[in-house]
Amino acid sequence: MSSDIxxxxxxxxxxxxxxxxxxxxxxxxxxxxVSLIGPNGAGKTTFFNMLTGVYKPTSGQVAFDGEDIxxxxxxxxxxxxxxxxxxxxRLFQQMSSIENVxxxxxxxxxxxxxxxxxxxxxxxxxxxQAHENARELLxxxxxxxxxxxxxxxxxxxxxxxxxxxxxxATQPRLLLLDEPTAGMNPxxxxxxxxxxxxxxxxxxxxxLIIEHDMRVVMGxxxxxxxxxxxxxxxxxxxxxxxxxxxxxxxxxxxGAIASG
Numbered sequence: 001m002s003s004d005i006x007x008x009x010x011x012x013x014x015x016x017x018x019x020x021x022x023x024x025x026x027x028x029x030x031x032x033x034v035s036l037i038g039p040n041g042a043g044k045t046t047f048f049n050m051l052t053g054v055y056k057p058t059s060g061q062v063a064f065d066g067e068d069i070x071x072x073x074x075x076x077x078x079x080x081x082x083x084x085x086x087x088x089x090r091l092f093q094q095m096s097s098i099e100n101v102x103x104x105x106x107x108x109x110x111x112x113x114x115x116x117x118x119x120x121x122x123x124x125x126x127x128x129q130a131h132e133n134a135r136e137l138l139x140x141x142x143x144x145x146x147x148x149x150x151x152x153x154x155x156x157x158x159x160x161x162x163x164x165x166x167x168x169a170t171q172p173r174l175l176l177l178d179e180p181t182a183g184m185n186p187x188x189x190x191x192x193x194x195x196x197x198x199x200x201x202x203x204x205x206x207x208l209i210i211e212h213d214m215r216v217v218m219g220x221x222x223x224x225x226x227x228x229x230x231x232x233x234x235x236x237x238x239x240x241x242x243x244x245x246x247x248x249x250x251x252x253x254x255g256a257i258a259s260g
Contacts, residue, residue: 002066005030005174005206006051006082011060013046013230020046022230023060028174033200033207035217035238038227039250044210045087047227048178051208052084053077064174083172085163087179087210093152097143097162100151101134104169134169141165141195157188164195168203175199177209181216193219218242226250 004027013021021043028034036044049055051062053074062070069077083104092100138147141161146154151162160180167175177196181189193216199205211217217224217238224241226234228250234241241247 003029005065006208007063008051009061009063011047011050011062012058013043013050013055014058020230021050021057024227024230024232026225026232028206028208029222031200031204031206032222033196033209033220035209035211035221035224036227037211037214037217037224037241041229042227043230044227045178046230048084048176048208048210051077052082052176078170078172081171081173082176083167083170083174084176085160085167085178085180087182089159089163091151091159091162091166094150096148096150097138097154097165098131098134098147100162101137101165101169102130104166105130105134137165137168138162141168142191156183157185160184160192172205174206174208177207177211179210179212181211181213189213189216192216196220214242 006028008024008026010023010025011021012019012023024047026047036047038044046055050057053069053072053076056071060070061068064077064080064082067080069080072080092103095103135147138144141164143154143158143161143165146158146162151159154162160183164175164177164180181192184192196207196209197220199207207220209216209220221238223236224234224238225232226241226244226247228246233250234244234247236244
């Protein structure tokens with residue numbers, strides 16, 4: 001078994017004449033937390049979207065756990081064990097928290113169309129178990145007591161947690177988080193850093209994060225990869241990347257050295 005759970009080789013994405021992702025070689029070590037940083041427009045979310053099947057690469061390869069998944073549709077990638085959240089929260093706002101989590105479980109449920117029509121005893125047992133598992137996931141993500149609340153009525157930080165709960169419901173081995181602390185206050189951000197550590201320790205998850213908040217990056221990352229204009233300009237431990245002159249010029253600003 002490879003020590004890397006995901007790798008890309010010369011991954012490229014063009015939108016007409018725009019080169020959004022420029023032939024990136026990238027890997028995520030198993031059971032690690034890797035952060036992807038860079039200025040706005042650097043290609044980070046486009047890169048995420050290729051890993052999760054939202055975009056098909058123009059060229060290059062994505063491999064997950066040794067299998068070529070390049071260009072597979074999102075549901076097929078989810079079934080293989082990659083879950084994600086989005087930069088802009090994409091919950092079903094008119095559904096309850098528990099219903100949102102149950103949607104995430106859909107790819108793992110075994111009841112077929114005929115069982116649904118006949119409402120067989122096996123399907124009833126599976127539905128009961130799914131609801132129980134959904135409530136456990138909500139509690140795990142700090143949302144106990146919010147199962148019947150509509151997603152639209154949750155506080156912003158709680159909506160972020162609900163997105164993570166829904167992603168966990170797909171039973172991922174690799175979890176991709178796209179700016180998970182955006183809009184959070186400092187206390188919520190600190191709690192999220194602790195939560196990522198808990199995911200690693202208790203669920204043996206590998207985590208890839210797009211993040212602008214350097215406190216989060218420094219607090220959770222084993223390794224940091226930096227993109228600028230779609231190209232990888234630096235990679236390594238967070239303390240080394242923070243002091244890299246190319247990173248400071250492209251993204252962090254000269255004050256980063258003083259704060260590092």
